[in-house]
Amino acid sequence: xxxxxxxxxxxxxxxxxxxxxxxxxxxxxxxxxxxxxxxxxxxxxxxxxxxxxxxxxxxxxxxxxxxxxxxxxxxxxxxxxxxxxxxxxxxxxxxxxxxxxxxxxxxxxxxxxxxxxxxxxxxxxxxxxxxxxxxxxxxxxxxxxxxxxxxxxxxxxxxxxxxxxxxxxxxxxxxxxxxxxxxxxxxxxxxxxxxxxxxxxxxxxxxxxxxxxxxxxxxxxxxxxxxxxxxxxxxxxxxxxxxxxxxxxxxxxxxxxxxxxxxxxxxxxxxxxxxxxxxxxxxxxxxxxxxxxxxxxxxxxxxxxxxxxxxxxxxxxxxxxxxxxxxxxxxxxxxxxxxxxxxxxxxxxxxxxxxxxxxxxxxxxxxxxxxxxxxxxxxxxxxxxxxxxxxxxxxxxxxxxxxxxxxxxxxxxxxxxxxxxxxxxxxxxxxxxxxxxxxxxxxxxxxxxxxxxxxxxxxxxxxxxxxxxxxxxxxxxxxxxxxxxxxxxxxxxxx
Numbered sequence: 001x002x003x004x005x006x007x008x009x010x011x012x013x014x015x016x017x018x019x020x021x022x023x024x025x026x027x028x029x030x031x032x033x034x035x036x037x038x039x040x041x042x043x044x045x046x047x048x049x050x051x052x053x054x055x056x057x058x059x060x061x062x063x064x065x066x067x068x069x070x071x072x073x074x075x076x077x078x079x080x081x082x083x084x085x086x087x088x089x090x091x092x093x094x095x096x097x098x099x100x101x102x103x104x105x106x107x108x109x110x111x112x113x114x115x116x117x118x119x120x121x122x123x124x125x126x127x128x129x130x131x132x133x134x135x136x137x138x139x140x141x142x143x144x145x146x147x148x149x150x151x152x153x154x155x156x157x158x159x160x161x162x163x164x165x166x167x168x169x170x171x172x173x174x175x176x177x178x179x180x181x182x183x184x185x186x187x188x189x190x191x192x193x194x195x196x197x198x199x200x201x202x203x204x205x206x207x208x209x210x211x212x213x214x215x216x217x218x219x220x221x222x223x224x225x226x227x228x229x230x231x232x233x234x235x236x237x238x239x240x241x242x243x244x245x246x247x248x249x250x251x252x253x254x255x256x257x258x259x260x261x262x263x264x265x266x267x268x269x270x271x272x273x274x275x276x277x278x279x280x281x282x283x284x285x286x287x288x289x290x291x292x293x294x295x296x297x298x299x300x301x302x303x304x305x306x307x308x309x310x311x312x313x314x315x316x317x318x319x320x321x322x323x324x325x326x327x328x329x330x331x332x333x334x335x336x337x338x339x340x341x342x343x344x345x346x347x348x349x350x351x352x353x354x355x356x357x358x359x360x361x362x363x364x365x366x367x368x369x370x371x372x373x374x375x376x377x378x379x380x381x382x383x384x385x386x387x388x389x390x391x392x393x394x395x396x397x398x399x400x401x402x403x404x405x406x407x408x409x410x411x412x413x414x415x416x417x418x419x420x421x422x423x424x425x426x427x428x429x430x431x432x433x434x435x436x437x438x439x440x441x442x443x444x445x446x447x448x449x450x451x452x453x454x455x456x457x458x459x460x461x462x463x464x465x466x467x468x469x470x471x472x473x474x475x476x477x478x479x480x481x482x483x484x485x486x487x488x489x490x491x492x493x494x495x
Contacts, residue, residue, distance in 0.1 A: 017193040025185040029178045041167040059085045067147035091158030121153045215242035263298040270295045321364035325469035328359040328393035328402045335372040347385035359393040361400035361466035363447040374436040375404035382408035405461035
């Protein structure tokens with residue numbers, strides 16, 4: 001992606017985020033308005049009606065007492081009760097007899113004929129029940145009264161204009177609050193999207209620098225505890241991994257080129273000499289065979305290096321290994337048989353120290369055999385003639401171990417921590433360690449084990465430790481573990 005296109009994408013991201021932020025706020029406020037404001041007027045009207053009816057019912061006993069006292073005639077006490085109810089409910093109050101006619105007993109409003117109120121009073125007179133009617137924004141309630149066996153009616157009439165006024169005020173206040181909320185959302189959205197896009201812009205620039213300048217470019221720095229900060233830290237981790245891979249690649253190229261140059265140069269020289277000898281009429285058969293033998297040795301060295309490089313590539317791709325019981329003594333015997341001819345050729349004896357019982361470990365049989373081959377190859381390259389290389393399977397604590405010990409010159413103190421590293425070179429005239437031990441340690445770690453150097457100043461002893469196979473596998477019973485106790489090989493000084 002070009003820098004200009006990246007800027008356009010980030011420039012388009014900000015208005016989209018801002019629009020989404022404001023739209024979400026607007027939809028939320030609109031939904032709140034629909035849920036709250038739409039039924040608000042009807043709820044307030046119902047509540048006003050219920051409050052009016054409750055006030056009338058509460059005042060009914062007082063009117064009945066006053067009517068009993070005055071025998072159904074108008075009085076100051078009845079007027080006081082009516083006026084109090086009028087002030088309390090802000091309504092017109094009418095008290096009339098069982099057959100409403102003019103003049104009424106008491107009326108706090110204008111003496112106009114309200115046919116709807118008259119109809120409500122008549123309905124209460126007939127049914128002897130509370131009657132409630134609402135029409136055109138006016139609520140009318142009639143309540144039956146009884147005094148000295150006579151029936152009367154207490155009626156009230158109130159408009160609901162105040163409810164409409166309250167609803168209108170609430171709507172105006174809600175609209176004002178909504179506009180303020182949208183303005184705040186817009187300001188916050190601008191701030192948040194601006195900060196987010198700036199941080200993403202910095203990450204984009206770092207990614208472009210990495211693409212142009214390689215992993216050595218400055219790493220991104222973002223200490224925020226959010227997704228963008230986590231992305232920046234992940235990018236920095238990736239960059240560090242790329243640095244390590246680049247360093248390993250360069251070391252691989254340098255070491256591999258050095259390791260390949262020597263055998264290829266030797267092989268080329270031998271073939272050139274052999275070609276010169278073959279071009280002459282007098283070919284010395286013994287010298288030609290010697291040159292062919294040396295060439296075959298170099299070819300075998302190249303094949304071993306190619307095999308090591310293939311193993312490294314498989315380890316880097318994390319090819320899964322099996323996990324099953326492996327009998328270490330049998331592995332030692334099988335691998336020793338493979339190296340028997342080579343050991344005899346260099347005058348070294350291979351000795352598998354067999355424990356009293358089986359020694360079961362959990363791992364990949366092929367990987368375990370590969371580690372043993374690496375250790376035997378290393379031992380045969382360093383063991384002096386007429387010496388012995390010991391292979392000792394045993395149990396140590398909670399692990400099953402396999403030790404390979406030789407009587408060679410050992411490992412220099414300065415090289416003990418570097419001997420398992422890839423492409424490292426030793427302090428002894430720059431000799432390379434090769435790849436075998438690095439492959440062996442990584443294979444051991446992939447099987448939840450470890451490969452360690454245990455040797456002293458003379459000779460080297462490498463120990464492979466793997467988990468013991470569980471009892472459920474039918475291996476490593478308590479008696480077998482007791483029988484396969486650790487056995488020590490003879491020290492180098494006893495050889």
